[in-house]
Structures are given as C-alpha cells and as structure tokens.
Amino acid sequence: MLLQEFSVLEKQPTLLSSQLFYRNSVADLTLNRVMLFWKRVDMSRRHARSFLCVSKDAKNTFLLLNDIIVARETEEGGQKNKQGGKKEKVPLHSYGFTVSYADRTKHHRWRCKALMFHCKDKSQCQQWVQTINDQLSLLCSRPKRLLVYINPYSGKRLGKRIYEQRVAPLFAQASISTDVIVTKHANHARDHLETEADVEQYDGVVCVGGDGMFSEIIHSLLYRTQRVSGVDHHQYDQDLVPCDLRVGIIPAGSTDCICYATTGTNDPVTSALHIVLGDSQPIDVSSVHHNNTFLRYSTSLLGYGFYGDMLMDSERKRWMGPARYDLSGVKMFLNHHYYKGTVSFLPAEGNLEFPKDKMGCRSPCHICKTSVNRLSLSGDQVCEMAKEKSDREMSDDGAWHVIRGTFLAINAVCISCACPRSPGGLSPSAHLADGTMDLILVHRASRLDFLRHLIRHTNKDDQFNLSFVEVHRVRQFRFAPEQSDVTSEAELSECSRKIGTAQVGSAPTGPGTSHSSWSCDGEILPQAAIQVSVHCQLVKLFARGIEWGSSSTHSHCL
Ligand SMILES: Nc1ncnc2c1ncn2[C@@H]1O[C@H](COP(=O)(O)OP(=O)(O)OP(=O)(O)O)[C@@H](O)[C@H]1O
Ligand SMILES: CCCCCCCCCCCCC/C=C/[C@@H](O)[C@H](CO)NC(=O)CCCCC
Ligand SMILES: [Ca+2]
Known part of the structure; x- marks a missing residue:
C-alpha cells in the first residue's frame, strides 16, 4: 500500500484506540472501519502528562480489516508467537489478544499469520477482541x-x-x-x-x-x-x-x-x-450443444484432437493418478493423428489481436470489470442488452469466419488454463471473466514442430508464434468433422465401448478413427459436431x- 493510500484510510473514523504492548514495546493501536494500525511509542521521551509519545521516525504498521480472520483473547501462559514459536516477553501485563490474518507470501501463496498485543487489564483485552470481531461480522461477503x-x-x-x-x-x-x-x-x-x-x-x-x-x-x-x-x-x-x-x-x-x-x-x-x-472471482463458462441438445458446460479445456485423444486414452489409466496424463500424452504425441473438419467462429468485437497481447488477466482486471456483469444490471439494462445482442446477431452472419483444415488439435478455453504443468496455460492472455474464449487451432505440422509448440507451454516462449498455430478470441464457435465415407460396425462398437454408452447417430470418435473426440473439462463428449457459446461470469469462485x-x-x- 502506498503512503498516500494509507493516509486516506487512516482518516476513517476511529472505533477504538489504546496504548498497549506489542513486541515488547509500547504501541498506539487504532481500529477504524477499514484497518487496524499501530505505531511504536518512544519510551525515552515522555509527554508532560506522562503519556508515552510516538517517535517521529516510528513506522506505521497496519492490517486491512479484509485480511483479518479473527481476534481472540490469548490464553494465559500462551504467549508464544505462533510463527517463530519464540516466547515473547510480556513486559507488564499478562492479558493479551491475538489477531489472526491472511498474508500473501511468495508465488501467490497465502498463509495464516498471527500478531499478539498485550493489554493493561482483562476488560481492555475483551473490548479489543469484541470490537475487532464485531467489525469482521459486518463483512457480509x-x-x-x-x-x-x-x-x-x-x-x-x-x-x-x-x-x-x-x-x-x-x-x-x-x-x-x-x-x-x-x-x-x-x-x-x-x-x-x-x-x-x-x-x-x-x-x-x-x-x-x-x-x-x-x-x-x-x-x-x-x-x-x-x-x-x-x-x-x-x-x-x-x-x-x-x-x-x-x-x-x-x-x-x-x-x-x-x-x-x-x-x-x-x-x-x-x-x-x-x-x-x-x-x-467470477469466471466465464461455455455451453456445448449438439444440434439443439445441450451436452455440457466447460470452464477449462474443450479440446479435440491431441487433448481429446489423450484424455480418452488416459481414462483407462486412472489408477496411475496424475502420471496417466504424461504417459497418454507421450503416446498421443507419437501417434501424431490429425483430423479434418470445419471450424466456424464469431470473433469477439475489436479484440482480434488480444490472445497474443501478453497482457494477461491481472486482478483487479479492468477488462473483466468492464465486461457485462449481468448481476449488477437493472431490469432496463437487461432489456437494452438483449436488444443489442439481437441487433448484433442480425448483422452477425457475415461476421462468422470459416476455416476448413486438418488439425492436430483444436482447443477452446474460457480462461488461461494455467496449471502446474504449464504456468502460463494454454492461452496465457485469456481473461477469467470477459465473456470470451480463446480458440486455438493447431494445423497439421511435423512432429518436431508440434513438440516445439507443446514445449512452449512450459516456458516463457510464445506457443502461438508458429506458422501452423492460430488463435482467435471468440464468443461462439462450431465444429463439423469431415464426414468419413465408411463407418464400419466395428468402428461404431469401438466408439460405444470407449465412451461407455451407445450414441445413436454419432460417428465413432477417438484415436484410430477418422474423428477425434472432445475432452470437455476431462469428460469425453459423445459427439464430434458441436456448437459452443460463452456465457460471461456465469459462476463465481x-x-x-x-x-x-x-x-x-x-x-x-x-
Ligand atoms: N468417490 C468417487 N469415486 C470415483 N470417482 C469419483 C468419486 N467422486 C468423484 N468422482 C469423479 O472423479 C472424477 C475426477 O475427479 P477429480 O477431477 O477430482 O480428479 P482428477 O481427475 O484426478 O483431477 P483433474 O480433473 O484435475 O485432472 C470426477 O469427474 C468425479 O465425477
Ligand atoms: C513436452 C512437454 C509438453 C507439455 C505440454 C503441457 C501443456 C499443458 C496444458 C494443460 C492444460 C490443462 C487444461 C485442463 C484440462 C482439464 O480440464 C482436464 C481434466 O482435468 N485435464 C486434462 O485434460 C489433462 C491435461 C494434461 C496435459 C499434460
Ligand atoms: Ca474469458
């Protein structure tokens, strides 16, 4: 927090203020509606009326109320500092309270920490605990x-x-x-x-x-x-x-x-x-349909080709735990299957270059904030939005892009899909809650080139900066696999066996057939021909x- 921001927050009306002991010295502790802050007091200089006074160079230390978990009276004899386990000397008073709070540490990790304050008597201690917890109970989120x-x-x-x-x-x-x-x-x-x-x-x-x-x-x-x-x-x-x-x-x-x-x-x-x-944190969700039938929602990866085949193969190896993905990944990489089909998509307006912009979604993200958040709209605004949407759709037909090709992978992600295997994710600049998804088309390429693309997911190199990879920020897309001329009975029954269900009217999918299958957040979809639409901020985490x-x-x- 900047000093200026602190100065603004400091001016909020004071709820409670006392001189008490903190880390073996005297401190002025103040609570207002947004934070708890304190300043050590210079023990050497005393005021005329024998109050200890705050030294000029003393630093302000604070905790935002939002980060405080709870305040509790510290049990007698329990004056151990939770973190270091080191015993604090209690100079004059044996009454104290502990403030537990969440602190952001390295690599986006948060940890629970605690601070101890010592009071002159039990009632002062109880007053502090009560006042802090009363304020916390007002945080209705x-x-x-x-x-x-x-x-x-x-x-x-x-x-x-x-x-x-x-x-x-x-x-x-x-x-x-x-x-x-x-x-x-x-x-x-x-x-x-x-x-x-x-x-x-x-x-x-x-x-x-x-x-x-x-x-x-x-x-x-x-x-x-x-x-x-x-x-x-x-x-x-x-x-x-x-x-x-x-x-x-x-x-x-x-x-x-x-x-x-x-x-x-x-x-x-x-x-x-x-x-x-x-x-x-709201996130976008896409809905997947086959004709007019809803199939599933997707929040992470909707992947055809490489990831679809990998998932289908890895499901049989569940007993291996997370390592199943590595084994199936290597297998599918060596198989090097590619699939023909047509992808049509409706680009997100004015955002064409954004999947490559390296800006990323960083909290608080103004792009997500300015995206339509239906939760905060009034009834009139919703009507207006619906009208705008239908106007947009009327003029949309011409806006659809169509790409017919042979693909190693087709991936659609509503969010970056960052994970420990790939800290940037499948689309590092994707936004969590902007109402768009990134559609990544990996065209047919050599094994070596595909490997280069995959490896770039694990380092800082740009996985999209390759001639056979294209990425689009879209609101909707459709995929139609190229119809195979012959669909043998054997292929059909193999497909039904793999997905564990017979799907009337669906072509066989998966490795070894002419169609791959879609992995939808880890579930195999029965149909290869799908229509997908993103819904802005449908779920909150x-x-x-x-x-x-x-x-x-x-x-x-x-
Ligand atoms: N008790 C259970 N026994 C078997 N399967 C379960 C049980 N509970 C949930 N499941 C199913 O297990 C599937 C996988 O679970 P989950 O996503 O938690 O683990 P994972 O597959 O190891 O991780 P990830 O999805 O991140 O790759 C879920 O789709 C869920 O439906
Ligand atoms: C040579 C090294 C190449 C490494 C390439 C790494 C690329 C990793 C991108 C991972 C993106 C994960 C997206 C999330 C998918 C989940 O919905 C799904 C179900 O849990 N998991 C997988 O499909 C499992 C996905 C596992 C991928 C390995
Ligand atoms: Ca998004």
Missing part, C-alpha cells in the same frame, strides 16, 4: 456455512487428508460451520446437490478435488439455477442465469487448472484462505484472480 464435497480418489488420493489437516482447522478458526460429504462414487456430489442438499442454507459449496470434481459441482448448480429461473439450457444462444452460490476449490486433483488459473497456485491453504476471507507481483506486496509496514 464472508461465508458462515459451507457444504463441502471431498473426492477421496482425486489426484494422488490425498483429498481427505488435505482437507482434515490443512483446511478444516482454518474453517474452524474462522467459525465457519461445514457439512462434509466424502463422495462414494462419480456423480455422488451432483446427485446430492440436485436432490438432497438444502442449497439455500449454505453460503457456498467447496469441492476438494480436481477440475472434474469442480465440473460436476457447477453442472448441478447451473442446472438448478436454470431450472428455478425457467431457462431452457437446450436452446443454444439462450442467455443463462448466473449461479448465486460461490464455489471454492481445494486443489487435490491431477490438473487443478481452475484453481491455479484463478489463484495463481494450487495450494490448499491459499484456497482455504480465499474462502475464509470471502473473496469473489472464492478466489481473487491473479494479482500483480509474485512475492509479498502485503508488507504491513510503511
């Missing part, structure tokens, strides 16, 4: 009751342990009550949310797992929201209603790209702290987006 689903088989199967050891204690500290369900089978969370859970009583849903688990949960929430609002999601181009309930992700999966792309890390404690602080700088800007000392 903080959740009080959460519904938690744990997938015990995600990633390295550590979900339950991660939740119990690293997350539950933080929720308890923040007095958040939880109902925890450890899932017993795929779609357990979906069915529970749809049929049993009394969603109204919760301030959010938390999923402990990976992108697949997150996808399961948002499907239930979005189905429910559309049903309650009378919206038919089968109608392509239908405006969908954003989901009220926020979702928190405690990363425990194999890819964890939604968590990584919205917090900058896949760290369970960081995610837990974003939940505790009540942070909010307990997250803050990725902030500037990788190390602590949260220094509380000015």
Whole structure:
C-alpha cells in the first residue's frame, strides 16, 4: 500500500484506540472501519502528562480489516508467537489478544499469520477482541456455512487428508460451520446437490478435488439455477442465469487448472484462505450443444484432437493418478493423428489481436470489470442488452469466419488454463471473466514442430508464434468433422465401448478413427459436431484472480 493510500484510510473514523504492548514495546493501536494500525511509542521521551509519545521516525504498521480472520483473547501462559514459536516477553501485563490474518507470501501463496498485543487489564483485552470481531461480522461477503464435497480418489488420493489437516482447522478458526460429504462414487456430489442438499442454507459449496470434481459441482448448480429461473439450457444462444452460490476449490486433483488459473497456485491453504476471507472471482463458462441438445458446460479445456485423444486414452489409466496424463500424452504425441473438419467462429468485437497481447488477466482486471456483469444490471439494462445482442446477431452472419483444415488439435478455453504443468496455460492472455474464449487451432505440422509448440507451454516462449498455430478470441464457435465415407460396425462398437454408452447417430470418435473426440473439462463428449457459446461470469469462485507481483506486496509496514 502506498503512503498516500494509507493516509486516506487512516482518516476513517476511529472505533477504538489504546496504548498497549506489542513486541515488547509500547504501541498506539487504532481500529477504524477499514484497518487496524499501530505505531511504536518512544519510551525515552515522555509527554508532560506522562503519556508515552510516538517517535517521529516510528513506522506505521497496519492490517486491512479484509485480511483479518479473527481476534481472540490469548490464553494465559500462551504467549508464544505462533510463527517463530519464540516466547515473547510480556513486559507488564499478562492479558493479551491475538489477531489472526491472511498474508500473501511468495508465488501467490497465502498463509495464516498471527500478531499478539498485550493489554493493561482483562476488560481492555475483551473490548479489543469484541470490537475487532464485531467489525469482521459486518463483512457480509464472508461465508458462515459451507457444504463441502471431498473426492477421496482425486489426484494422488490425498483429498481427505488435505482437507482434515490443512483446511478444516482454518474453517474452524474462522467459525465457519461445514457439512462434509466424502463422495462414494462419480456423480455422488451432483446427485446430492440436485436432490438432497438444502442449497439455500449454505453460503457456498467447496469441492476438494480436481477440475472434474469442480465440473460436476457447477453442472448441478447451473442446472438448478436454470431450472428455478425457467431457462431452457437446450436452446443454444439462450442467455443463462448466473449461479448465486460461490464455489471454492481445494486443489487435490491431477490438473487443478481452475484453481491455479484463478489463484495463481494450487495450494490448499491459499484456497482455504480465499474462502475464509470471502473473496469473489467470477469466471466465464461455455455451453456445448449438439444440434439443439445441450451436452455440457466447460470452464477449462474443450479440446479435440491431441487433448481429446489423450484424455480418452488416459481414462483407462486412472489408477496411475496424475502420471496417466504424461504417459497418454507421450503416446498421443507419437501417434501424431490429425483430423479434418470445419471450424466456424464469431470473433469477439475489436479484440482480434488480444490472445497474443501478453497482457494477461491481472486482478483487479479492468477488462473483466468492464465486461457485462449481468448481476449488477437493472431490469432496463437487461432489456437494452438483449436488444443489442439481437441487433448484433442480425448483422452477425457475415461476421462468422470459416476455416476448413486438418488439425492436430483444436482447443477452446474460457480462461488461461494455467496449471502446474504449464504456468502460463494454454492461452496465457485469456481473461477469467470477459465473456470470451480463446480458440486455438493447431494445423497439421511435423512432429518436431508440434513438440516445439507443446514445449512452449512450459516456458516463457510464445506457443502461438508458429506458422501452423492460430488463435482467435471468440464468443461462439462450431465444429463439423469431415464426414468419413465408411463407418464400419466395428468402428461404431469401438466408439460405444470407449465412451461407455451407445450414441445413436454419432460417428465413432477417438484415436484410430477418422474423428477425434472432445475432452470437455476431462469428460469425453459423445459427439464430434458441436456448437459452443460463452456465457460471461456465469459462476463465481472464492478466489481473487491473479494479482500483480509474485512475492509479498502485503508488507504491513510503511
Ligand atoms: N468417490 C468417487 N469415486 C470415483 N470417482 C469419483 C468419486 N467422486 C468423484 N468422482 C469423479 O472423479 C472424477 C475426477 O475427479 P477429480 O477431477 O477430482 O480428479 P482428477 O481427475 O484426478 O483431477 P483433474 O480433473 O484435475 O485432472 C470426477 O469427474 C468425479 O465425477
Ligand atoms: C513436452 C512437454 C509438453 C507439455 C505440454 C503441457 C501443456 C499443458 C496444458 C494443460 C492444460 C490443462 C487444461 C485442463 C484440462 C482439464 O480440464 C482436464 C481434466 O482435468 N485435464 C486434462 O485434460 C489433462 C491435461 C494434461 C496435459 C499434460
Ligand atoms: Ca474469458
């Protein structure tokens, strides 16, 4: 925080102010509506009326109220500094209180820290604790009751342990009550949310797992929201209603790209702290249709060709955990399949160069902020928007771009899809909440060139700066695979076996057939011909987006 900003916040009306002990010296501590700040007092110089006075060069130190988790009376004899474990000497008074707060550390990670203040008597101590906690209770974006689903088989199967050891204690500290369900089978969370859970009583849903688990949960929430609002999601181009309930992700999966792309890390404690602080980050969601039938929502990767084949292959290797993706990735790379088809897309207005602009989405992102946020619009504004949309569509037909080609991969992402394997993600400049997706077309190329493209996802080189790769920022796209002349019975039954269901009228897909299949956030879609449309800010997460700088800007000392 800049000194000028501090000076503005400092002028907020004071709620409580006292001289008490902090780190073995006297400090002036003040609480106002936005922060808690203190200044050490010069013990050597005394005022006429024997008050200790603040030395001129003393530094102001502060904590924003938004970052404070809770204040508690410190138990007698418990004057240990939580971080260092070092005992603080209590100069005069044995009454004290601890302020727990969330602090941003290196690499976008947040940690829970604590400060101790010592008071002259118990009532002063109680007054401080009460006043700080009263102010915290006014922060209405903080959740009080959460519904938690744990997938015990995600990633390295550590979900339950991660939740119990690293997350539950933080929720308890923040007095958040939880109902925890450890899932017993795929779609357990979906069915529970749809049929049993009394969603109204919760301030959010938390999923402990990976992108697949997150996808399961948002499907239930979005189905429910559309049903309650009378919206038919089968109608392509239908405006969908954003989901009220926020979702928190405690990363425990194999890819964890939604968590990584919205917090900058896949760290369970960081995610837990974003939940505790009540942070909010909307994200775009795309809906995938086949003719007039809704198939699925997508928030991470909708991938045909390389990623679709890789996912289909890796599903049979689930027992291997996250390593299944590496093995199937190498296999699909060596297979080097390419697929013919036609991609048509509607570019986002005026944004053509943006996927390559290297600006990225950094919180607070003005591009996402200025994108239409239906939640904040009045009824009249919604009508106006609907009219604008239909005007745009009338003139849209000519705006559709059509590309017929042979592709190694077709990837569509609503967000960057940054993840530990690829810290920039599939489209490093994609925005979390701007109502657009980036469509990446990887045309037929040699194995070596494709490898160059893939490797660039793992370093700072530009994966789009290759002649066979094109990227477009779009609002909608369609894909039609080239019809194969012969569809053998054997191909059809192989397809049904792979996706575990017989799809009437769908051509066989996957490696070894003329069509690939779409991986939609880790689920295989039965149809190759799809229509996709982005919905701006349809779901909100307990997250803050990725902030500037990788190390602590949260220094509380000015
Ligand atoms: N108890 C369970 N047993 C088996 N499958 C489950 C269970 N609970 C949830 N699932 C399913 O497991 C799938 C994958 O889970 P999840 O996404 O959490 O882990 P992952 O696949 O290892 O990680 P990622 O999706 O990040 O690659 C989800 O689609 C979910 O439907
Ligand atoms: C030579 C080195 C090449 C390395 C290339 C790395 C490129 C990584 C980009 C990863 C983008 C992940 C997008 C998210 C996809 C999830 O919805 C999905 C289901 O969980 N996971 C995967 O498909 C699993 C995706 C796993 C990719 C390896
Ligand atoms: Ca977007």
